[in-house]
Amino acid sequence: MDLDSTLKRKPQQSKAKKWLAVAAIGVSALGALMVYQWTTPTVVAASQLQIATVEQADFVVKIRGFGRLKPKYQRYLTNTDTAMVEAIHVYPGTIVKKDTVILSLVNPQQAQRLSVARLELARQKASVNEQRINQQSELLERQANLAILKSELQSAELRVDAESKLIEQGIVSSLDYKRSMLNVAQLTERVSIEQQRLAQLKEMHLQRSKIQQELLSQFELNYQVEQQAFDQLQITAGIDGMLQELNVELGQNLVPGTRLAVVGSNKALKAELSVKQADAEKVALNMAAKVNTFSQAGHGEVDAKVTRIDPIVTDGRVIIELDLQGTLPANARPDLSIEGYVVSNIIPDALTINVPQKAQAHSEATLFKLNPNTQLATPTNIEFGTLSDNQIQLLSGATVGEQLIISDLSKWQHLATIKIEQDSL
Template sequence: MDIDSTLKRSTKPSQRKKLIFGTLLISIALIIWLIYSWLAPTTLAANQLQIATVTQADFVIKIRGFGRLKSKYQRYLTNTDSAMVEAIHVYPGTRVNKDTVILTLVNPLQAQRLSVARLELARQKASANEQIINQKSQLLERQASLTILKSELESAQLRAQAESKLIEQGIVSSLDYKRSLLTVKQLEQRVDIEKQRLVQLADMHHQRSKIQQELLSQFELNYQVQQQAFDDLQVTAGIDGMLQELNVELGQNLTPGTRLAIVGSDTALKAELSVQQSDAEKIALNMPARVNTFSTGNSGEVIATVTRIDPIVSDGRVMIELDLTGSLPANARPDLSIEGYVISHVIPNALTVNLPTKVQADTDATLFKLNPTTHLAHPTQIEFGTLSDNKIQLLSGAKVGEQLIISDLSKWQHLATIKIEQESL
């Protein structure tokens, strides 16, 4: 009997069984590990997430924009005639008052026109004075003639009265008495005619005086225009404020209507904000607003009111004009860059949370709601409402005090649970 062959045949089945049993154990262990890994929640570190708490309060809806402060009152300085810039007295950035001379212009023809206008006005005044003297002389002559006629009439009336008594005594003939009465009647008519002539003469003088006065007014107006044009060669600010622009150079020849400079008020200011066109539709006149000038001494916020909404849309934005009703900070000046917002309305007792990543207003989204006790987070469908700044309104899906993960967890939304690992102390 071959003992070695028998032993070899008996050991082979035993080794095969051991190998199969070991493989089975390893497979079972692997399956158990996979099942445990699948059932165990995914763990994320809390310090890598943004977690926000749902709050309830009056939700102020703000429409933000950016822009600049502008002068509430501006004056564009132009020239009315050809001229040359002779001197520049003030440069941009200088505070001025209404009488400050900014430019001196020169125009020799204007000085000549002013002299001619002054001479014509003086000649017309002399002519008017001469006419007044002549009229007074004519009136005096006419009044003297009337006085003589009245005297002759009184004498004739006295004669007729005396003859009326003597005719009865036969001292005066009837013919002489009738002649005296005729003389009285003729003198009375002459007096009436002379009075009418005096009235007509006075009326004629009045009409001539009106014509003369109108002519004189025209000459005076022409002189004033020429004088004003000459005075305008000294270009003054016209209002209190700051010289904002100077558009000419020394020695420059100017045509009529050239824009010389711009002066704007530096204490009376307004704000111009540029907002999105979609937001501008929610803004109305007289809405309250705030403007931030970024003053270092204080918050720099100024109370304001919407006074104008520009109807023109430029690059998808609309300009909103604000009247600054609050006290201006020390750094407020024209053309200062600012930010601001308009308070369109307030939602009372609204549920709000910090704006989650990739969430927009008036949409639904799935966020993970965190249980602070178990440190487990479950996906929850949330309905969002109005957005303002970095806050958004919650319409449904969460309550006051609940915590929501506002980080982007879109790649984990297929999971039923996420474990949030807190930092160890």
């Protein structure tokens, strides 16, 4: 055995053992520190925390959105012919009646067409009157001829009657008597023919009058069309409400169909809410809703009902149309900015708390449950359900009346407990 080598190794082994001993002591100290931290609660001031109490009640699930009030009825004003804006009488924001004149337009050609139509109608009326007078004259003349023939027939009949008594006495010859009878027969035939001619004349007058009346109706219709076109140069509101838009300027030349203005009802209103697409899928027709107009006088909320769900998605949002019910707030007007919500569901006897920080619907999280007697809080696994506004449903992990810390304590979730220190007065 090499004695020198053996003597040299002994100090080295002794040094290694010393290092192992030091490491063991360090591990033991670290373990002791961890045990101390685990068993000794961390103290947190109550003023730095948000503490919520678990409540039980009917949980109203609300789909919130923002939007504007819109007129339930609108009228787009356009022109039917070329024209120029001669005058502007009212501007947007003005309350108007249905007969309020908003714009005055001018069209010289239309004025000329109206004058021509008026003149043609007057001529046709004169022609009808002239025809009526001529027909009356012809009718009177025919009736006069008939009256004369009837008078001659009566005279001839009297003569025959007288001669029939005298012929037996030989005062009147048989030839004269026969001539008188022939005259009666001829006059009877002439009266019959004249009556037929009179009837035909009346029928002919009737047909001519119908034709003239149809022509007169055409001229009257043409005049009414031109008069209506001329009247439409005065642009009226058409409905009671408020002038929302004015799309023309003074002196502007217009082509037919130009959009001039928009008038909307200011009393009959509806609400349009913009909600997230994911939330819109939970909304159905006839669901109850509420709209808030933020009236300074209070009473800014009004009941509503879902009447339409827009199928178009814009920027991840969907328009929900609501029918307002009951008395509208004093500040309600078209295009007023509003907020509102739709009641999509009501969960009876649900456990709820204020939404903890970073909590999400239908998820699980660890919250500290507070013992109000010991002021100690221990981590507890909580299962969440539906979320609405600042409330979230609890499915498991807590009961009614228990207190949960809803502040973000994720950095302390490894601790067995924390102590809540109440602020001194």
